[in-house]
Amino acid sequence: MRIRKTAEHRKAEIVDATLRLAGELGPERLTTEAIAGAVGLTQPAIFRHFPKKQALWSAVAERIGSVMEARWAKGQQGDATPLGQIRAVVVAQLQLIQKMPAIPAILFSRELHTRNQGLREAFFGLLIRFHRIVADLAARARAAGELRGDLEPDDAAFLILGLVQGLAIRWSISGRSFDLAEEGSRLLDLQLRGFADRPVRVRREEAMS
Amino acid sequence: MRIRKTAEHRKAEIVDATLRLAGELGPERLTTEAIAGAVGLTQPAIFRHFPKKQALWSAVAERIGSVMEARWAKGQQGDATPLGQIRAVVVAQLQLIQKMPAIPAILFSRELHTRNQGLREAFFGLLIRFHRIVADLAARARAAGELRGDLEPDDAAFLILGLVQGLAIRWSISGRSFDLAEEGSRLLDLQLRGFADRPVRVRREEAMS
DNA sequence: TCAGCAAGTGACTGAGCACTCACTAACTGA
DNA sequence: TCAGTTAGTGAGTGCTCAGTCACTTGCTGA
Numbered sequence: 001m002r003i004r005k006t007a008e009h010r011k012a013e014i015v016d017a018t019l020r021l022a023g024e025l026g027p028e029r030l031t032t033e034a035i036a037g038a039v040g041l042t043q044p045a046i047f048r049h050f051p052k053k054q055a056l057w058s059a060v061a062e063r064i065g066s067v068m069e070a071r072w073a074k075g076q077q078g079d080a081t082p083l084g085q086i087r088a089v090v091v092a093q094l095q096l097i098q099k100m101p102a103i104p105a106i107l108f109s110r111e112l113h114t115r116n117q118g119l120r121e122a123f124f125g126l127l128i129r130f131h132r133i134v135a136d137l138a139a140r141a142r143a144a145g146e147l148r149g150d151l152e153p154d155d156a157a158f159l160i161l162g163l164v165q166g167l168a169i170r171w172s173i174s175g176r177s178f179d180l181a182e183e184g185s186r187l188l189d190l191q192l193r194g195f196a197d198r199p200v201r202v203r204r205e206e207a208m209s
Numbered sequence: 210m211r212i213r214k215t216a217e218h219r220k221a222e223i224v225d226a227t228l229r230l231a232g233e234l235g236p237e238r239l240t241t242e243a244i245a246g247a248v249g250l251t252q253p254a255i256f257r258h259f260p261k262k263q264a265l266w267s268a269v270a271e272r273i274g275s276v277m278e279a280r281w282a283k284g285q286q287g288d289a290t291p292l293g294q295i296r297a298v299v300v301a302q303l304q305l306i307q308k309m310p311a312i313p314a315i316l317f318s319r320e321l322h323t324r325n326q327g328l329r330e331a332f333f334g335l336l337i338r339f340h341r342i343v344a345d346l347a348a349r350a351r352a353a354g355e356l357r358g359d360l361e362p363d364d365a366a367f368l369i370l371g372l373v374q375g376l377a378i379r380w381s382i383s384g385r386s387f388d389l390a391e392e393g394s395r396l397l398d399l400q401l402r403g404f405a406d407r408p409v410r411v412r413r414e415e416a417m418s
Numbered sequence: 419t420c421a422g423c424a425a426g427t428g429a430c431t432g433a434g435c436a437c438t439c440a441c442t443a444a445c446t447g448a
Numbered sequence: 449t450c451a452g453t454t455a456g457t458g459a460g461t462g463c464t465c466a467g468t469c470a471c472t473t474g475c476t477g478a
Binding site: 025026028029105107108109112114115120123124127148150151155156158159161162163164165166167169170172173174186187190191193194195 | 234235237238316317318321322323324329332333336357359360364365367368370371372373374375376378379382383395396399400402403404
Binding site for chain 3: 212213214215216219250251253254257258
């Protein structure tokens, strides 16, 4: 007997399956046929819920965006120092990537880079949001004397984003062969140590010693 | 009149066109038809020189690899300090990426991530090579007292690779809207400053002051 | 100068895939 | 209970592409 569900429910199922499969097969290998199969529908049923495949990608981007925002907000809760909050936000992001490998897969996909402008804008916006959050925390860290004076908060954030993205690339291309959050936490420690406040005179002292 | 060239010459032309077009259209949008058009041949002629499209990708990877190795070697020439050589190698890499946008395009492509295992191995190998070079320079920097003692050369190299890759992502996704080598040079400066040697006691002095 | 080789072509094939459409049947509310 | 709504289907279309194949034609060396 044919099982019918509400459109809302099906949409969510389809987005879920797309997210999962995009991580497994990669966004360009992902066909509506495969998605339908995973959900237990025939292929044309997908188009009952999303008029174009692009609309499905938009829904996926929206889902990813809201999950990310939620995690970032949670990472900033608590009474940690600004640097501690940066750590929390970055680790939250890495854990999310580990749980949703579709995120780097889509970020590195041509689906995003050439085919689907809306998707590109959505992801670029997320990158900017992430950068903004880290940069704001860095600014507070600098004000609290936890950050070198010669390091602009924006630049500190770029370096931290680079850490996350470089790690994600290495993780993806190596076949996800290590624990992302763990390795990221370790490297972030080293990175933040290099960000710590150190007046110029200290360098002179070192040079003289 | 039909123009005939030697197979060797044509192969080089086809690889050149593929590299150029992969940067413009993206690796998955790139059809044999488009390549043939750029070279001035019909589509089946491509298969006269490369039995499968994958063979063409392999030739492209080989070309990229040899160009990279040459640049890295050149960057290490001269009598700069180890840190200076790291800077030279990184800037050389960024300039190459700027000249050959196909490199990040392929690095981020599904062509590499799921479709074409040989290509993935070739690029992963290049990443490892780059990491090795930077890590070796970092080890020499540490021996020369230019690098913090708590920072393993391998980890320093990971952070620097992250900088390069994060920058490449931002550059790609932003529509190549800034000067890669310039921005990279600036960030690398900030990064290397954080790598500079600083004994633990200095931090304690700071904390006490 | 001409035989043989190999670069190149025109016309196909077949697979993959997004998307369509007429139709069916499960649910819902009056 | 039954009419209207809408999730879902089966069969198909058209397009894009990698790859094939029989054939042609420019080039080279004996």
